Amino acid sequence: MDSTTLLGFFGGILTTISFLPQVIKTWKTRSTSDVSLWMFLLLCIGIIIWIIYGFLINSLPVIFANLISFILTSIILVFKIRYK
Amino acid sequence: MDSTTLLGFFGGILTTISFLPQVIKTWKTRSTSDVSLWMFLLLCIGIIIWIIYGFLINSLPVIFANLISFILTSIILVFKIRYK
Numbered sequence: 001m002d003s004t005t006l007l008g009f010f011g012g013i014l015t016t017i018s019f020l021p022q023v024i025k026t027w028k029t030r031s032t033s034d035v036s037l038w039m040f041l042l043l044c045i046g047i048i049i050w051i052i053y054g055f056l057i058n059s060l061p062v063i064f065a066n067l068i069s070f071i072l073t074s075i076i077l078v079f080k081i082r083y084k
Numbered sequence: 085m086d087s088t089t090l091l092g093f094f095g096g097i098l099t100t101i102s103f104l105p106q107v108i109k110t111w112k113t114r115s116t117s118d119v120s121l122w123m124f125l126l127l128c129i130g131i132i133i134w135i136i137y138g139f140l141i142n143s144l145p146v147i148f149a150n151l152i153s154f155i156l157t158s159i160i161l162v163f164k165i166r167y168k
Contacts, residue, residue: 004137004140004141007133007136007137007140008134008137008140008141010133011130011131011132011133011134011136011137012130012134013130014126014127014129014130014133015126015127015130015131015134016130017126018122018123018124018125018126018127018130019123020123021120021121021122021123021126022119022120022122022123024120025118025120025123026118029118031117031118032118033115033118034109034110034113034115034116034117034118034119035106035118035119036105036106036108036109037105038102038105039102039103039104039105039106039109040102041102042098042099042101042102042105043098043099043102045098046095046096046097046098046099046100046102047095047099048095049091049094049095049098050092050095050096050099052091052095053088053091053092053095053145056088056091056092057088057092057141057143059141059143061137062146
């Protein structure tokens, strides 16, 4: 794996795991009133498109980062809808 | 511009503007207690790395989407630090 792909994976890991603290926070507090529904709705749809784009440009960092981001952001979205 | 790049831009527009509703919500309410500080901190750092990766793989959608995302997420981060 070349250094560019490694850097891409590193960026991908950071932006992907960034959603984890929000998942944990929302899981613990069950409170989402300050979290924007539209943010996570648009984010989930956009991430699906990024995954398709990642396949088309053959970029493993784009594919993997967005796959995991999708799982985490959709969990936050479900929390937001469930616990208003 | 080919259709793959167009799709990338579309995904980029969606994930990028997704942060706007959160900026507006936080601007209005000045309340960020349900928003995770770590989420937006990791997101900002990760997005900077994505921008560098975008330059290295010559992907305009990756560069542009992440540039605007960085502006919006850093605003949310400042709000989070300012209005705990």
